[in-house]
Amino acid sequence: MVKRNLLRLLNNLRRFNGEVVQIHISYFENFELEILFAVSDLRQIFVRYQIQFHPSSSVIMSQRAVLNCLKFSLVATLLLILQPVFSQTKKSTAPSLFPDLESAIEPRRKDLGGDLMVYVANRDTVVYQKAFGDVNNRTQAPAGAASTWFTTALVLQLVDEGKISLDDKVTQYLPVYGSYYKSYITVRHCLTNTTGIKAEPFKTANVHEMARFASLEEEVANYAKIDIAANAGDAYNYNGMGTNIAARIVEIVTKKKFEQLMRQRIFTPLGMRNSTFASDDGSAPNPAFGAKTTAADFIRFLQMILNNGVFAGKQILSEKAVAEMRKIQVESSRMNGVSKAFAGLEQTLGVWAIEGSEKVGASASALVYPSLTGVWPMVDFSRGYAFVLLPKTFTGEQNSNVYMGLKQVFDEKWKGRKNDAR
Structure with a gap:
């Protein structure tokens, strides 16, 4: 029934002078069905529907479209598709896909922030x-320090x-740095914490005690005046x-x-x-620590990285850029004084390697960006999955x-899923 109605929707979409290039459907345990239609024409129409089923049986629908020419028949057909899903969703008693993961998280919930959201995905589906x-x-x-991963992606674009x-x-763009x-x-050097600029050892409290500037321009100009503690590339000092x-x-x-660029x-x-x-508070954005996300x-970001820069058929980053992101830049043996959250990790370009090599230039098989806020986003290329744990409040x-x-x-649960690894 669902398949038949989905085909009807495809036929309706083709009437809008476009070709359906991708349909992404995710069905989640907490009764959410998300459908992403990507329709290709000269103006790249993107239509997104998100329907959430509450225990009280109320339904919330939201629609965003670039063009207003999408007619009621599209919505009606969508509802036909969902018709058999309403009853299925409300009656669902399927056990959790990952009970072992839940059993591992529950006793650690207090340390992990108490209230937290966990997502797991393969290359194209939230599982x-x-x-x-x-x-x-x-x-x-x-997102805390994991904000740097977003910023690194922007730079690599x-x-x-x-x-x-x-x-x-940097003097090519910021001549004032040459004067100091x-x-x-x-x-x-900027993306690997090896600028040599003097900074206090990074602590949890630093996130809240950073000076506020009116603009990123003002803040970065101020850095130029700070003393040099080591030659660029010689010493590692984690800071933003x-x-x-x-x-x-x-x-x-x-x-x-920066905010406009990140959004666009x-x-x-x-x-x-x-x-x-x-x-x-309206102060300058903080590309290193200042993102807020869900x-x-x-x-979605992690799936893009896992897919070598591609998301929903669109190339966000080149495969070469993701490969650069995976290269070991600083061995763990050089990373003295880092937080215990980063213990045993190695610095890659703007992110960290879990399973890498002590050899600079080697490619990491898994990337992660631990944060003092408690967020833990991770991409495992060898096993073909991404994982994010996001606490509601600051955990330290x-x-x-x-x-x-x-x-x-x-990893134990993921064994045997050979089709996910590449």
């Missing part, structure tokens, strides 16, 4: 989502377009300054504000409608063993 406590898939939470090189000197003996810092410098360079090259180039193409870098949004510093224990549980 599991679970709300623990007072959260849902629209609960927005701070400009690299793909030939507008920036990772080995460009920082001529040798490159964009790559390099990420913010790289983000400011993107602003200079494109002549657009990353969030909107990925359908991350509940993600933003806008600050609550688990439902973050998993966590030992990496807590998260790695969860990954081990999930």
Whole structure:
């Protein structure tokens, strides 16, 4: 019945002078059905429907379309498709797909923030989502340091377009840095915490104590005046300054504000409608630590990375850019003084390797970005899945063993799914 009605919808869509290039349907345990239609014509129409079934049987529908010419027949046909699903959803008593994962999370919930959302996906489908406590898939939470992963993707888009090189000197875009003996810092140094700019050891409290600036331009100009503690590339010092410098360079090259660029180039193409870098107090955005997002949004970003830069048929990043992101840049043996959340990890370009090699230039098989806010996004290329754990509130510093224990549980569950790995 569902299949037959879906074919009717395809025929209706073809009337709008376009060709259906992809249909993505996700059916979740908490009674949410999400359908993404990508229709290709000269104006790239994207239609998205999201229907949530509540225990009280109420239905909430929302529609976003680029064109207003989509007629009522489209909606009617969609409802025909969903007709047999209403009763199926309400009666669903299917057991959890990952009981072992839930059993592993429950005793750790207090350490993980209490209220948290978990998503798991393969390359094209969300295969599991679970709300623990007072959260849902629209609960927005701070991404903390994992914000850097979004910013790195934005920088790599400009690299793909030939507008920036990772080995460009920052003085090419920010001449003031040359006046303060920082001529040798490159964009790559900025994304690997090796600028050599002096910074206090990073602590949980730093996230809340950072100075507020009116603009990213003002903030990055202020960094130029800070003393150099080591030659660029010689020493590792985890902090957010390099990420913010790289983000400011993107602003200079494109002549657009960082928030606008992130929305236009990353969030909107990925359908991350509940993600933003806008600050609550109107101060400058913080590309290193300032994103707010949902688990439902973050998993889309991770699927794009897992698919070598492709999401819903659209190339967000080049395969070469993702390969660059996976390369080990700094061995763990050089990363002295890092938070225990990063213990045993190795620095890649703007993110971290879980299963990599001590050899610089080697490709990591799994990437992660732990955050002091408690978010834990991870992509496992060798097994073909992505995972994100997003707490509702700030949890503070966590030992990496807590998260790695969860990954081990999930890896066991994922065994045998050969079609997901590439």
